[in-house]
Amino acid sequence: MRDWLRGFMPAPMGASLTERLRGCCGALAGLLVTGLVCTWLVGQGTFQGTPMLIAPLGASAVLLFAVPASPLAQPWSILAGNTLSALIGVTCAQWIPDPLLAAPLAGALAIGAMFALRCLHPPGGAIALTAVLGGQAVTEAGYHFALTPVGLDSLVLMLAAIAFNNATRRPYPAHHHATRPHPHQTADRSPMERVGVRPEDLDAVLRDYDAVLDVGRDDLDSLVQKAEMHAYRRRFGEITCADVMSRDVVAVRYGTPLAEAWMLLRRHDIRAMPVIDPARRVIGMISDLDFMRSPELDHYDGFEARFRQLIRRLTTLHADRPEVVGQIMPRSVRTVTEGTHVAELVPLMADAGFRHVPVVDGEDRLSGIIAQSDLIAALYRGGLVAPTGSVSAAA
Template sequence: MQSLLLRRLWPDSGSVSLRERIRSGSGALAGILVTGLIGGVVAHHGAVGPALIAPMGASAVLLFAVPSSPLAQPWSILCGNLVSALVGVTAALWINDLFLASAIAISVAILAMLSLRCLHPPSGAIALTAVLGGPAVHDLGYSFALWPVLGNSVVLLAAAIIFNNLTGRPYPRAIKPTPADHGTADRPATQRLGFTSEDLDDVLKDYDEFIDVKREDLEEILRRTELRSYRHRAGRLDCAAVMSRDVIAVAPGTSLNEAYHLMRAHHIKALPVTNDQAQVVGIVTQTDFLDKAAWAAGRPTIGVRQRLRLAQSGATAPNETVKDIMTAPVKTIAPEASLSEAIIMFAGQGLHYLPVTRSNTKLAGILSQSDVLAAMLADQAVLEAATDARQPV
């Protein structure tokens, strides 16, 4: 009984590495220190109120320990803290009873944050501070919302953006790119496996509670789990058993016209690009010719748009060669990788061809979606034949 009670009280959360714990603590140290120092300068010269308020400590926990949370995004901290401060000041001005003013301030702040989609738990403490802060806060009136609340929030947020990105943790969370639209009614490949986005939306609607994870991140986690499960269940073949070994490859300095004619002559739609050591440095596909090359008198050339793209990326001046349109860096797969891993890469990243490389990045072969499909169908046929042979007649 006691063990069951302890398990209920102990949080059921994923383990965090020592490196991540140190990074979170160091970020909070830097963020609060910078916010306090800047606040001290502003408060000393402007006489605008406290240099630093306690709720910033709670905001620091979110910004540096769980920066991927929807509760820790810039809109949440800035709008949540500002709105809650305004609500708290209003409650303090109009309601004399401190307990009633505190309760109403918290209640209205939560309602406002949920309505404005800027829920930020430390903002509740800001609303309470506006009511219970005493004369030092009450004398500021609505200017309390600008300083120290908004001022502290902006400085702490700036520190979080700089620190998180410098330590390799993207913040704020970027919006995931929309899968390429092929102009058809078909869903992206990953959405044809298992549940649909609409299924997830319906479940979340039925759940009807705030979940501390972005909907896009939740879907990504579920889809990766589904693909990983599929990888465990599917196929025993590896890429080496299926890949094309007699690969037509080109060098970065191969002319566009020569590469194009190679593709046509061999009836292929992708050419790995290798250097003098046979190491894969890119891939040029039919799509690259369509999207990045211009055509003049039936010959591929480099148009104005592609020249501008190359100039913006800092590439060398184009000279009508493969390096001017190839995709680099290129996704590759090892010969010993299972076909199910290749399926995940094809489906999850929208690829059609995968160069197969050894550990030294030298080209060993190339794998296409059709290669994988044919192999898996053949593998399934062998399994069915074996099953039939074992059954009694």
């Protein structure tokens, strides 16, 4: 009996205070903008005789601003789900005189239609009932009710959600990616998928689950990856980037001549170097591959001569030829902190294709660098040592 009663207790909310405030502020802004826009349209004489906002729109706001990654909160769901449900509700109200029969039938048919058109949106069920039980104004509006306020409100609220969520760094709408990109653009699977959970594994589990899951497939994939990382940390203990990184880092500046940068790579027998500003903050990475990617080296004939010409220190200004590191280095760079667990480097170096990752300190200044060989050594070390610090049986 006690276990049964515990089922009524809500599970703890995982969202932080910031995320909760973001959802509240988004709903406030979205509903306010929707109300103002509809009021302005009615004031201009476009739509008259219908309510400005309808109650089910509050439920749509919960989905669009509190859980924008949900499959039930995507643009097609809100637009098609709400409008379709309104059309079904109006039809039931006009053809079935008894509201006690029309309302349940409208709700059931709306759910079935949303399933069929892949636009399941929970507030749609409330809109179907509103079309039947909404009172004289809704009844007189007839099918016009599906256009305004339902269609218009849904459109404006969706546009507000796109603007607000992306402005607060929550991607919306959520994009579906069938597979993780392979860094070498080949037909092979990414290294993480070869030994871990594959997309078809998730698809099979979702089919076996046989119920609507209010979590996007990509979000579920991300959760599985993070769970694997946590399991690794529990098994092998805490090995951070500070434990395995190289501290005596060879670095260059934006204005370092190409010839000097190339000589540093050869002298120290390394493949890449961080590019830093005067405050030792990382602004890029320069590697031997960046030299090879120069348009002047696209053809193999006379490659050596053109390469020497590329890195030769120039005495005159040539705007059409790169001369310093900053002109050929990639504009994007990924860094990690000293306290980052080495397990978090695996997706970066296996899936994202990074060969070297700079490590920064608490003030975001360069403190080390980790190469793929460093990561391999760290994983080997973790495989030999159990969480208690004793040598494992596998050794």
